[in-house]
Amino acid sequence: MVSSTTATPALETRGLTVRFGGHVAVNDVSCRFTPGTLTAIVGPNGAGKTTYFNLISGQLRATSGQVVVAGEDITRLSASARTRRGLGRAFQLTNLFPQLTALENVRLAVQSRADAGWSMLRVWNARRDLIDKAESVLERVRLADKRHVAPKALSHGDQRKLEVALLIAMEPKVFMFDEPTAGMSVDEVPTVLELIHDIKERRDATVLLVEHKMDVVRSLSDRIIVLHNGTLVADGEPAAVIASPVVQEAYLGVEAARG
Structure with missing residues (x-):
């Protein structure tokens, strides 16, 4: 045990x-x-x-x-x-904002975590630190080159990576x-497993x-x-x-x- x-x-x-x-x-x-x-x-x-x-x-x-x-x-x-x-959870079916870009999806999670509200433009344009944080999360999940692509145009694997990005942006304990x-x-499976492995190896959260x-x-x-x-x-x-x-x-x- x-x-x-x-x-x-x-x-x-x-x-x-x-x-x-x-x-x-x-x-x-x-x-x-x-x-x-x-x-x-x-x-x-x-x-x-x-x-x-x-x-x-x-x-x-x-x-x-x-x-x-x-x-x-x-x-x-x-x-x-x-x-x-x-608590941060990813579901069996992806749970994203399909009409927004990948960057906009992540920045909403960043804003929420920072208690900066959910404004689409006002807070976002005024806070360079939030933009940088969202960009950093996209880099971490290997989606920086697709920052301006909407989830509906992403492959299923990339949608999964984006969902992991939203979780990371929320900085959960679990x-x-x-x-x-x-x-x-x-071909898509290894990248998502690498992201989960990376979260585990940081040893600062429970998975x-x-x-x-x-x-x-x-x-x-x-x-x-x-x-x-x-x-x-x-x-x-x-x-x-x-x-x-x-x-x-x-x-x-x-x-x-x-x-």
């Missing part, structure tokens, strides 16, 4: 549960996520992974249990308030990636990653937790979790068992 008892966790769920009628989608999940680590959340389809993310980020209200960020109970806060407390490589071509590709999980994670039918069934270092016969056979599938 991976222990995080020696440090205040960046994120913690305590007995987190949600019921839809008689169905328990997430069942009493308690986890602590240590600053500077990347945890992969895996399990079969319908295991509760995205629902667990929705409970953490505030898209769903828990039936019971708590979500705690840096020691603060945020269970009753809205999704937007949780973002202000340091990055949450829900299947970030879904729908990408083989949660829902991902089905076990080669990605192996290469990036410090820890793996496994959900099945909404219940936490395994939690530990990647090699130990992947080597567990019950996890290989029942939860991670043929790819992991043969890997």
Whole structure:
């Protein structure tokens, strides 16, 4: 088991549960996520992974249990308030302003983080520091040459990179990636994985990653937790979790068992 008892966790769920009628989608999940680590959340389809993310980020209200960020109970806060407390989430489908340029998308995130409001022009034109910050973020995600291109004209891979840029601009304590490589071509996947790896290597934030590709999980994670039918069934270092016969056979599938 991976222990995080020696440090205040960046994120913690305590007995987190949600019921839809008689169905328990997430069942009493308690986890602590240590600053500077990347945890992969895996399990079969319908295991509760995205629902667990929705409970953490505030898209769903828990039936019971708590979500705690840096020691603060945020269970009753809205999704937007949780973002202000340091949760940053990328969704399975990209969530961008399609009519704005890549630069305009990022600068809105920069303005929000700086509490400079959401004016399209006034604040932006008056604050060179915000412009420089947005430009720097685009450089970091390898999109500087597409700063004036709207997301709708970008490839799916570049849209994913832009979504990572928005998260970086918000400077969250916790990055949450829900299947970030879904729908990408083989050529597009490495760049997005490099960006996630870069966030991890800086060790100044916590990363949660829902991902089905076990080669990605192996290469990036410090820890793996496994959900099945909404219940936490395994939690530990990647090699130990992947080597567990019950996890290989029942939860991670043929790819992991043969890997």
